[in-house]
Structure formats: structure tokens, C-alpha cells
Amino acid sequence: MQELAQVRHEITQLDEQITKLLCERLDAVKRVGRLKEKAEKSILDEKRERQVLENVANHSTDSEYIPYLSEIYQTIMQEARAFQKAHKED
Numbered sequence: 001m002q003e004l005a006q007v008r009h010e011i012t013q014l015d016e017q018i019t020k021l022l023c024e025r026l027d028a029v030k031r032v033g034r035l036k037e038k039a040e041k042s043i044l045d046e047k048r049e050r051q052v053l054e055n056v057a058n059h060s061t062d063s064e065y066i067p068y069l070s071e072i073y074q075t076i077m078q079e080a081r082a083f084q085k086a087h088k089e090d
């Protein structure tokens with residue numbers, strides 16, 4: 001049980017780091033959304049999303065993680081698009 005608590009503590013600390021990084025990512029997503037709006041570009045950029053997924057796969061520490069990371073990043077980008085849509089004409 002001690003070990004379970006220890007590993008969960010490790011996960012909690014990782015979640016805190018991930019949350020900070022996701023907030024920084026959303027800050028950047030907001031900025032890119034404004035730039036695309038000014039340039040009259042659409043929110044969805046499929047080519048860029050493929051590049052993001054490829055980069056994530058290239059940085060995985062274990063090939064076994066890649067399909068899971070891909071699902072996670074597809075959700076991250078789906079929410080990034082929702083966030084940009086919600087902030088249109090801010």
C-alpha cells in the first residue's frame with residue numbers, strides 16, 4: 001500500500017507539470033488562433049495536425065506508447081480547436 005501511495009504521488013506531481021505545460025500550450029493556441037483569424041485562415045489545419053502527431057511519435061520514449069499518445073494528442077488538438085472557436089472575435 002505504501003508503494004501504491006508513492007506511485008500515485010509521483011503521478012500527482014507529473015500531472016501538476018503536465019497541467020502547467022498544457023496551460024502554456026493553450027496560451028500559444030490562443031495566440032495562433034488570433035493570428036489565423038487575422039489572416040482569415042480556418043481553425044482546422046489537418047496538415048499541421050499530422051505534423052504534430054508525427055513529432056509526438058518521434059519523441060516517444062517507447063514505441064508501445066505511440067498509439068496512446070496519438071489518441072491523447074488528437075483530443076488535445078480537438079480541444080485546442082474548441083478553445084480557438086470560443087475565443088473568436090475576443
Ligand SMILES: O=C(O)C(=O)C[C@]1(C(=O)O)C=C[C@@H](O)C=C1
Nearest residue numbers: 032043044045048049052077080
Ligand atoms: O497550429 C495551428 O494552426 C493551431 O491552431 C494549433 C493546433 C494544435 O493544437 O496544435 C490546433 C488546431 C489546428 O488544427 C492545428 C494545430
